Amino acid sequence: MIVPGGLAAVGIEEDTISPAVPIATAPIATAPIATAPITTATTVPETSTPLPSVLSSAPSTAIALTTVDELSDVLPTDWAYLALQRLVEQYGCVAGYPDGTFRGDRALSRYEFAAVLDACLSVMVARIPEDLATNEDLATLQRLQETFQAELDALRAQVDNLEARAATLEANQFSTTTRLQGEIVFSVEQLAGDERPDGSGAGLPDALTFSNRVRLNFNTSFTGRDLLKVRLDALDPPQFNVPATGTNMTRLAFDRNSDNDLDIGKLFYRFPVGDRFSLHIDAVRGAYQANVSSTFHPGFAHPILGAVSRFGRFNPIYYQGALGTGITGVYDISDELTASVGYLSRGRDAANPEVGLFQNGYTALAQLDFRPSRQVGIGLTYAHSYYPSQAVVVSAGTGSRRANAPFSPNVATSANHFGVQSRVRLGNTANLSGWAGVSLANAESSSALVDRGDAATILNWAVSLGLPDVGSEGSLVGLLVGNPPRVLDNDGGPDEDDATWHIEAFYRYRLNRHISLIPGVFVLVNPENDSDNDTIVVSSFRTVFQF
Secondary structure: OOOOOOHHHHOOOOOOOOOOOOEOOOOOOOOOOOOOOOOOOOOOOOOOOOOHHHHOOOOOOHHHHOOHHHOOEEOOOOHHHHHHHHHHHHHOOEOOOOOOOOOOOOOEEHHHHHHHHHHHHHHHHHHHHHOOOOHHHHHHHHHHHHHOHHHHHHHHHHHHHHHHHHHHHHHHOOOOOEEEEEEEEEEEEEEEOOEOOOOOOOEOOOOOEEEEEEEEEEEEOOOOOOEEEEEEEEEOOOOOOHHHHOOHHHOEOOOOOOOOOOEEEEEEEEEEEOOOEEEEEEEEEEOHHHHOOOOOOOOOOOOOOOOOEOOOOOOHHHHOOOOEEEEEEEEEOOOOEEEEEEEEEOOOOOOOOOOOOOOOOEEEEEEEEEEEEOOEEEEEEEEEEEEOOOOOOOOOOOOOHHHHOOOOOOOOEEEEEEEEEEEEEEOOOEEEEEEEEEEEEEEOOOOOOOOOOOEEEEEEEEEEEEEEOOOOOOOEEEEEEEEEEEEEEEOOOOOOOOOOEEEEEEEEEEOOOOEEEEEEEEEEEOHHHOOOOOOEEEEEEEEEEEO
């Protein structure tokens, strides 16, 4: 038996109509019931099922004294209450709570009563063509409808109002497909060493620095498979580059500085073409490491949550074309084999009609990924780059000054870059990764000391070990050793006989899903590929907030 218990019984709050009302959802009846001639009952038989918990709590005089039209509430002893209760039980027009009860013996307000009555109207009107509703019940329902006509009209008005408000909210909503992801970093860094490795004799700056980086990502999908990303940046990290330290080998994994001015840090659109092919269109600050299927360096590649140094993130070949505008395509040849091809014009001159996409520095890249199993992956990468005079960055700011501009910063240079990267998953406890890269540079112009066509060979390599979930789930211990780019042979200048040893360690402790603490350090032995230079130590402590 269903015991009416107020508005909560039908899932409605006072003065509101909830779309989750647990009653029949057939359309609201808006006109008196039309059926075969019937005799209007003057009395309504009480339900055949007694309600001792309800009737025993009501005063015995209530039946004789109450008139429905005069009451603000409908009591369990009113004829209308009892009549509707009978219809509810007979026709099942109110679902109630999941256990099939109304939970209580409270009186219903006239609006609550009208909500239940409206449900029974809808159910019984639907049963008229099937002769499943008796004349007596239809007469009772018609009398109830007439008695509560004002409340039924108000109920329909509330529903119409809510539908209009919902339509307004949907029309003015910011976006149903845009998600905001934020990242805030507080970072402390310090350099340690004696002289700068540039032959100037000046001391290395050793002040303790504090900086921040804020990124707001607006990720929008129109189909569920595509992504339009707009990223806003405000950042001021220290730039441990040649002007500050005498070498680019000290550069941090994140060191773009906007003096905390807000700007567009990234803008791209990625979308599928069929089931196996996708296109990635970069408008602002494109980078191959974000476009190709993998850099084969899990745990280290992220500029904030990964390696401390710029060199330690991945093979420098992926930095080629950085900050560019262009397009990258990724094609899944099979479940084990993926090909990536892209073109990025360097810098922000793509909108300049005198330069455009093809009259400035650029990098065209191709990569083939082979993943025979979840434990093993290998990538073969080729890139061709052109660097105009005064914009020569052959080693992408990760190696020595000579490796960055093997002939001179004033000599336009092209280079063919070759890279091989791999990673091996050692059970569930470790990831072993590594890479090797060779750049074959050519002078594209002449100077007093360089002839056009002069060549230089530049080498770099690294091996890393990642230990996941140390201390907490999502944490990572990272260890890396390698040689940053150095010049092995050079027709237009000196070679570099000594190799810099880059040794790095960091620990990402995941405090919770939103906060990570990352102490880290890297050491440069023989910086600038010169054993006469003093060892440099770069230490860092990052606190990362993600939301």
